[in-house]
Amino acid sequence: MYTISVAAGLVGLPAATLRQYEDKGLVAPARTEGRTRLYSDDDIARLRRIAELSEQGVNLVGIAWILDLQEENARLRRHAAAEEEADRSSSATGPMRGP
Numbered sequence: 001m002y003t004i005s006v007a008a009g010l011v012g013l014p015a016a017t018l019r020q021y022e023d024k025g026l027v028a029p030a031r032t033e034g035r036t037r038l039y040s041d042d043d044i045a046r047l048r049r050i051a052e053l054s055e056q057g058v059n060l061v062g063i064a065w066i067l068d069l070q071e072e073n074a075r076l077r078r079h080a081a082a083e084e085e086a087d088r089s090s091s092a093t094g095p096m097r098g099p
Contacts, residue, residue, distance in 0.1 A: 007043065010044055024064065026063060027047060029043055046067070
C-alpha cells in the first residue's frame with residue numbers, strides 16, 4: 001500500500017490530480033482510521049491506465065466510461081471461461097451409466 005505522495009510519484013502525476021480522480025470516482029483508495037489514502041498495486045495500475053487515456057485526449061467522463069466497459073468485458077470473459085471449463089469437466093466425465 002502506498003500513500004498519496006508515493007502513488008503520485010509512481011504514476012508521475014501530482015497528488016492533486018489523484019485527489020481529483022478520486023473525487024470523480026475513477027479510483028477509490030483504501031483509507032486508514034486517520035483517513036490517509038492508501039493506494040494498492042491495482043490502484044497504481046488503474047491510475048496509469050487513467051493517465052494513458054488522458055494523454056490520448058480522453059476526458060474524465062470518457063475515461064470512466066472506458067474503464068467501466070473494460071471491467072465489464074473482463075467480468076464477462078471470466079464468466080465465459082468458467083462456463084467453458086465447467087462444460088469441459090462435465091463432458092470429460094461423460095454421462096453416468098447404470099449397471
